[in-house]
Amino acid sequence: MTDDEIYQRLGGIFDDVFEYEGPLGADTVSADVDGWDSVGHIRLVLAAEEAFGVRFEPKEVVGLNDLGELVAAIRQKAG
Amino acid sequence: MEPIAHLGWLPPAPDDFAARAKALKAAEGDLSAELRSLATHRLDANQLQRLARIVEGARDRTNGLSPFRLGIVSNATTDFITPAIIGSGLRHGLAIEIVAGPYGQCMQEALDPGSTVNRAGCDAVLLAIDSRGYPLHSAPGDAQAGEAAVAAALGQVEAMRGGLAAHCPNVIVQSLPPLPEQYLGGYDAVLPGSEGQAVAAFNTGLAARTGGGLLLLDVAGLAARAGLDRWHDPAAWNVAKQPFSHALIPAYAENLARLLGAMRGKSRKVLVLDLDNTVWSGVIGDDGMDGINIAQGDATGEAHLALQAYALGLRERGVVLAVSSKNTDEIARQVFREHPDMLLREEHIAVFQANWTDKASNLRVIAETLNLGLDSLVFVDDNPAERELVRQRLPQVAVPELPDSSAFYVRTVAAAGYFEAAGFSDEDRARSKFYEQNAKRVAVQAAAGGIDDYLASLAMTIRFAPFDERGRARIAQLINKSNQFNLTTRRYTEGEVAALGEDSSVITLQIRLEDVFGDNGMISTIIARVDGAEAEIDTWLMSCRVLGRRVEEAALAELVRLLRGRGVSKLTGIFRPTERNGIVVDHYRKLGFSLDSAGEAGEERWLLDIGVADFDFPDIFAHVLRDGQDA
Numbered sequence: 001m002t003d004d005e006i007y008q009r010l011g012g013i014f015d016d017v018f019e020y021e022g023p024l025g026a027d028t029v030s031a032d033v034d035g036w037d038s039v040g041h042i043r044l045v046l047a048a049e050e051a052f053g054v055r056f057e058p059k060e061v062v063g064l065n066d067l068g069e070l071v072a073a074i075r076q077k078a079g
Numbered sequence: 080m081e082p083i084a085h086l087g088w089l090p091p092a093p094d095d096f097a098a099r100a101k102a103l104k105a106a107e108g109d110l111s112a113e114l115r116s117l118a119t120h121r122l123d124a125n126q127l128q129r130l131a132r133i134v135e136g137a138r139d140r141t142n143g144l145s146p147f148r149l150g151i152v153s154n155a156t157t158d159f160i161t162p163a164i165i166g167s168g169l170r171h172g173l174a175i176e177i178v179a180g181p182y183g184q185c186m187q188e189a190l191d192p193g194s195t196v197n198r199a200g201c202d203a204v205l206l207a208i209d210s211r212g213y214p215l216h217s218a219p220g221d222a223q224a225g226e227a228a229v230a231a232a233l234g235q236v237e238a239m240r241g242g243l244a245a246h247c248p249n250v251i252v253q254s255l256p257p258l259p260e261q262y263l264g265g266y267d268a269v270l271p272g273s274e275g276q277a278v279a280a281f282n283t284g285l286a287a288r289t290g291g292g293l294l295l296l297d298v299a300g301l302a303a304r305a306g307l308d309r310w311h312d313p314a315a316w317n318v319a320k321q322p323f324s325h326a327l328i329p330a331y332a333e334n335l336a337r338l339l340g341a342m343r344g345k346s347r348k349v350l351v352l353d354l355d356n357t358v359w360s361g362v363i364g365d366d367g368m369d370g371i372n373i374a375q376g377d378a379t380g381e382a383h384l385a386l387q388a389y390a391l392g393l394r395e396r397g398v399v400l401a402v403s404s405k406n407t408d409e410i411a412r413q414v415f416r417e418h419p420d421m422l423l424r425e426e427h428i429a430v431f432q433a434n435w436t437d438k439a440s441n442l443r444v445i446a447e448t449l450n451l452g453l454d455s456l457v458f459v460d461d462n463p464a465e466r467e468l469v470r471q472r473l474p475q476v477a478v479p480e481l482p483d484s485s486a487f488y489v490r491t492v493a494a495a496g497y498f499e500a501a502g503f504s505d506e507d508r509a510r511s512k513f514y515e516q517n518a519k520r521v522a523v524q525a526a527a528g529g530i531d532d533y534l535a536s537l538a539m540t541i542r543f544a545p546f547d548e549r550g551r552a553r554i555a556q557l558i559n560k561s562n563q564f565n566l567t568t569r570r571y572t573e574g575e576v577a578a579l580g581e582d583s584s585v586i587t588l589q590i591r592l593e594d595v596f597g598d599n600g601m602i603s604t605i606i607a608r609v610d611g612a613e614a615e616i617d618t619w620l621m622s623c624r625v626l627g628r629r630v631e632e633a634a635l636a637e638l639v640r641l642l643r644g645r646g647v648s649k650l651t652g653i654f655r656p657t658e659r660n661g662i663v664v665d666h667y668r669k670l671g672f673s674l675d676s677a678g679e680a681g682e683e684r685w686l687l688d689i690g691v692a693d694f695d696f697p698d699i700f701a702h703v704l705r706d707g708q709d710a
Contacts, residue, residue, distance in 0.1 A: 016125040058318045
């Protein structure tokens with residue numbers, strides 16, 4: 001799966017989870033998105049797990065600093 | 080086929096769900112109908128949250144929904160369940176507002192009169208506490224220590240309930256799912272003092288304590304039906320302090336919402352069954368009596384028989400059964416009369432609509448014949464086209480999706496929880512029979528001459544009593560369920576009903592009616608507030624099944640008698656119009672009141688001078704009895 005495909009699908013997930021339809025990039029961080037707090041982060045990870053058919057370990061869930069790291073993790077797990 | 084975990088009785092969310100939700104957010108006017116329609120789909124937590132945000136931003140535009148303020152006290156995080164509860168509430172006609180206490184401070188929230196939850200004026204407080212929140216320490220092999228732990232945990236519930244009850248009429252407590260991990264394998268179930276035994280004893284103790292404002296949310300039952308292995312999710316707890324699997328949040332929220340709905344009188348009352356390929360396998364008009372299949376010992380036949388048995392089980396619990404089928408009446412009825420394998424018989428069906436009219440029209444006839452709203456009906460039909468037609472034409476009617484395999488019809492209908500109860504009284508048990516007898520009454524009425532002759536022929540006994548403990552559950556149920564013959568539609572909980580019964584400035588009446596057909600049970604309640612020589616009728620409601628029996632006149636005569644005994648000479652009746660109570664728009668005029676004033680939202684005040692003399696009871700009643708008298 002290419003990063004473009006991942007970002008495209010994440011666009012739908014950000015709409016579903018945060019009702020956010022703005023731009024997404026590797027440098028997007030939680031402060032950019034209304035509702036992306038600690039609870040929102042878990043909702044985001046759950047939605048990503050479901051959409052990409054992957055599973056994150058607890059330490060991976062809390063250790064992500066920006067969207068680029070999440071995309072890299074998805075790319076690695078989803079193959 | 081897992082209808083419980085996946086809300087399988089609901090149609091899948093439409094592809095344009097997000098677009099419709101966005102459009103609704105920008106829409107003007109009242110949003111109730113579209114919110115409820117969108118919520119009546121198989122939604123995930125994010126979709127429920129989307130609807131919850133709309134509700135929170137537009138509460139003043141949800142007038143078609145009943146407001147419900149729910150306090151939550153929890154030993155876990157409530158962030159994930161809160162939006163799902165609000166979204167699921169829409170499905171049950173509720174606009175839920177949630178007041179959550181701070182994380183993990185259950186006892187403080189419950190006992191401190193100044194706590195967030197206690198100050199909020201909640202309609203109910205949910206103790207969303209799982210086994211981590213109770214001191215159910217195990218004591219392997221030590222029965223006595225095990226019992227002590229259970230007693231301590233139940234004592235904690237009692238203490239929290241006591242603290243909350245001073246501020247809120249209803250407390251909802253959760254049963255505990257069994258824990259998934261064993262220690263000594265199957266022997267855990269035998270060993271006294273084990274966790275498993277403690278959880279089971281705790282749940283039994285909770286069930287025994289319900290009533291009088293304490294309600295049970297059976298989380299143990301939900302978890303068991305969904306599967307304990309799936310329910311318990313240690314990662315969800317460790318990462319997020321979410322006490323059970325995220326995937327089951329919609330199912331949990333749905334189960335809670337339907338209990339809140341039941342408290343507000345939103346549960347369904349009638350099961351309407353299609354016949355061909357629903358009640359039996361095959362098409363009676365084509366296959367004939369010998370061709371349809373409901374045979375014991377046949378896999379398909381038994382599946383349809385199971386649905387019949389389930390319908391009969393519901394009937395025993397007060398659910399009214401009806402039939403809507405595209406068939407020739409005589410041919411369809413013949414199966415009920417003559418087929419030896421049928422469990423359902425004609426006398427079980429209150430209204431039988433077999434004809435070639437469309438089903439939406441037939442469902443209207445069923446509702447009208449039973450004097451119930453369309454929102455009392457559940458319609459079960461194997462044909463997706465019929466289901467869709469009814470959903471579109473009559474969105475008030477609940478229409479479950481049915482799976483392809485008839486073996487799972489019962490599971491799916493049961494999973495929907497349409498008939499959720501917040502209590503169960505003798506009247507409930509007998510209710511379906513009342514409706515069946517009502518059909519007979521209509522027949523007798525047609526045959527009799529004048530209406531008073533007919534009423535006299537019913538040999539009615541009317542009984543009056545003030546609110547008491549025995550009648551309390553049924554009184555609260557009437558107050559919360561009656562929409563049509565209800566002058567003010569004020570709702571009171573069981574706890575409030577108890578308080579009204581003890582208030583010396585309030586005159587309360589519960590009215591029962593018997594006739595030649597049997598006991599109608601409690602059919603009317605009145606609450607009047609006395610202030611010196613004046614009194615005001617706060618609540619007057621009556622079950623529609625005794626309409627036209629002159630019960631209102633008798634009730635007024637009794638009320639006037641009681642008020643005059645207290646020196647009251649001026650009586651005011653209030654009428655507050657709603658979408659449903661048009662039936663009583665002329666109630667006070669018919670009883671001789673005169674219109675005094677009309678206020679906000681069409682509220683009317685009607686006056687009656689009762690200073691001169693008592694009122695006569697209509698002479699069509701065989702007996703007029705008061706508390707404790709015998710005929």
